[in-house]
Amino acid sequence: MRGVIMHAPRDVRVEDRPDPVIEEPTDAIIRTVATCICGSDLWPYRGEDRVHDQPMGHEYVGVVEQVGEDVTHIKVGDFVVGSFFASDNTCPICVAGYQSRCVHAVPMGPLGTQAERVRIPLADGTLVATPGYPDEEIIPSLLAASDVLGTGWFAAVAAEAGPGKTVVVVGDGAVGLLGILAAKHLGAARIIAMSRHADRQALARRFGATDIVEERGEEGVAKIKELTDGLGAHSTIEAVGTQESMLQAIASTRPGGHVGFVGVSHGVSIPGRVLFPAEVHLMGGPAPVRQFLPELISLIWDREIDPGVVFDLTLPLERAAEGYQAMDERRATKVLLRP
Amino acid sequence: MRGVIMHAPRDVRVEDRPDPVIEEPTDAIIRTVATCICGSDLWPYRGEDRVHDQPMGHEYVGVVEQVGEDVTHIKVGDFVVGSFFASDNTCPICVAGYQSRCVHAVPMGPLGTQAERVRIPLADGTLVATPGYPDEEIIPSLLAASDVLGTGWFAAVAAEAGPGKTVVVVGDGAVGLLGILAAKHLGAARIIAMSRHADRQALARRFGATDIVEERGEEGVAKIKELTDGLGAHSTIEAVGTQESMLQAIASTRPGGHVGFVGVSHGVSIPGRVLFPAEVHLMGGPAPVRQFLPELISLIWDREIDPGVVFDLTLPLERAAEGYQAMDERRATKVLLRP
Known part of the structure; x- marks a missing residue:
């Protein structure tokens, strides 16, 4: 599959990466429908955080293609929104509403969601399915729910x-x-x-x-x-x-x-x-986005909020490097990438 | 009147100071019944805060001897408890419960409550009267309510x-x-x-x-x-x-x-x-003690709590220097001074 790699500051390339596979029985594999570039991706891009051959991206919406044997709530074919920390959503910290600090939290950044496919750990806790396959017009808003x-x-x-x-x-x-x-x-x-x-x-x-x-x-x-x-x-x-x-x-x-x-x-x-x-x-701190996802998805589904308008540039995944450059130069507020 | 002056680190003396007078129509003058030495008084005592000829003390209970012409709630003869910030108790910050940051807050420290008499600014907002003259046994607890x-x-x-x-x-x-x-x-x-x-x-x-x-x-x-x-x-x-x-x-x-x-x-x-x-x-931050005073006085009056036991050394005001030394050397947790 194709995915974004940041080799070094200002060196962003889309390359062939191995397709993700189920590693744990609680994993799911999704086909990414939309992903994006985060303001925080600019820290390594500008050399303010260290970076070396790093798969990029932690925001995503997509369709579930495969689930591990312990995944019971999320089904193949679901359209799902997740956040930048995978979480079990059952530990005392999650139950209190701080899923980004779940005792089993897995940061999505290293997995790199700026790619055609992504492995999602703790899929049942992490992913929230939408009521159906969304209209194209609200996909940017659902993607916005993932992080910003x-x-x-x-x-x-x-x-x-x-x-x-x-x-x-x-x-x-x-x-x-x-x-x-x-x-x-x-x-x-x-x-x-x-x-x-x-x-x-x-x-x-x-x-x-x-x-x-x-x-x-x-x-x-x-x-x-x-x-x-x-x-x-x-x-x-x-x-x-x-x-x-x-x-x-x-x-x-x-x-x-x-x-x-x-x-x-x-x-x-x-x-x-x-x-x-x-x-x-x-x-x-890192937002426990999972806490808010059901409500946010519902508000977006019902057209009560339109956060997707923050995306002022949409590019095919292959042109991710242009997106980084546009955000770095403040020509774009937020760049959406379509695999 | 007699009052404590810290001339320099470790140089604490009880000296003659001018009797306080009503300066603003919202002032009251109280005769101090009990006062004490605060853990924070040890910062200048140990030279960690600068100090030079400073009247000391910001905790107090006492009897109102005189009130300014705009004071309406507090009466001469009331036994009162106040805190280390005078506050009007009517501004938006006070109403929200943060009286230590009242827009008209006056710190009591510079006025020096380790003395026989003290001027209390904004008396109506600052002071809370007890239901009557307290039994001797609960005076330490009422004094504790003032700060600790x-x-x-x-x-x-x-x-x-x-x-x-x-x-x-x-x-x-x-x-x-x-x-x-x-x-x-x-x-x-x-x-x-x-x-x-x-x-x-x-x-x-x-x-x-x-x-x-x-x-x-x-x-x-x-x-x-x-x-x-x-x-x-x-x-x-x-x-x-x-x-x-x-x-x-x-x-x-x-x-x-x-x-x-x-x-x-x-x-x-x-x-x-x-x-x-x-x-x-x-x-x-600095505790908005005024917010809690009515409840704390009530709990102490009804013998539901006994915070006064933190005072493990009681001295006459004249021997304040010994009190500072005992707290500095950790021989006492908290020293009560009786003028």
Whole structure:
């Protein structure tokens, strides 16, 4: 089969890889219908994470082609959505809703979903089948549920976005934008998007942002305070992962407020002398997308949300390298790949 | 009047200071009935915080002697308990329960409650009157409510201690010990105290600890994991404030669990590469003790809790220096001073 390999920073190629096979009785093999490039794939692409001959991709929707003998819920022929951690969905951590930290969690990244076929460990716990084969028009939205929507949703829930709340969103990538959509759906009264890119501001407004702040760092925080009677937001979504964005998120939040952080941490270190007096709730990490998948699939199936519009470039899998380049150069927010 | 001054590290003296006067119409003047030395007073005592000719103390119970013209709820003659931040108790931050970050908050530390009289700003918001003049036997407990009990209580609430939960307490000072009492009162199923001092272990057990772990750092974390099916605690109270104790608290907590941190941060910096994968809730800072005072006074008044037993040395105010020395040398957990 064909699949994406990142040999080194900026060296992305689509190559022949061995077809995956059932290795454990709890595995399934899916034929990938759509996959995509994640903002976090840009860390190794830009040389900020080490990379060497790495199969890429951890987002996927597809059709089940084969299941191991212990797989009972998922059937051959199901159209399924899964997330970037395989999880048993039965351990105490999963039951509490933190499937990304399942005691048997398997990260999908090393398996490489930017490929024609993928092996999914713990298939019964990991995969959620849609009610039927989806219309073509909602496939991008279902794919978004696999990571960026689920991650933005988790960030909004972790930030306790809800009725009457003012929500600040730091980061205007796909996750931040879908955090806006989630906050809107959760009933937030006011959603302030921190963005300085016109195209992303437009999408932010489409998803429910009521205000845009272009300033960053201390100036951005001052602007947020100005918009919130000097108090700061009730809820802040951090969807970047840098020291600047994390400190901006904490400083934008009022005492007693909540920060939901999902930007993969790069060089972040939160000083106690900042966090202690800030008196904000912090919750974040790799999103337990599995927790939200049934609800998200249902909302997408019923056309209540359209997260798939974050994909502004669709390419055949064979042209994956162009997709990486477009995202790196910010010509695309999020690139969908069709095998 | 007589009051404590710390002139420099380890140089504590009781001296004549000017009697406080009403400065704002919202002030009250109280005659201090009991005050005490805080674990955090040891930071400057040991030279780890800068100090120069500083009036000391921020914990107090006393009798109201005088009120400003805008004070309406608090009356002359009331026996009152207050906390280490004066707060208006009416701003949006106070209403949300975070009075230590009131938009008009005034720290009591600089006013120095280790003295015969104290000026209390924002008296109506800050002070809570007891139902009458208390019996002598519960005065230490009411004084504990002013800070150490209220802080331990906040930590337990921030850590979401409750029925069915396993709670770990890092730190066996007065705050950690009273965090145990709070967790017990909140219904925790199991409370693991991390302590290596026999006298404090005994008090921990008296307050409700079911297990004692003497190991610290990585060994301590391994022991906690061993006691919790490899998962970690649901709730962890951090009551020290060092890098080691904060990382120990985070690592002792299961994904999705809660860390309530109240140890005043000294040299803490939480790496994103630790916090992100840990996926725990963090909440802490200066405790909004005012939120809990009515409930705590009621529990003490009804003899349902006896936090005053943390005071293991009582001295006249004039001998405050001996009290500092005893706490510094760990001969006393907490020292009560009677003016």
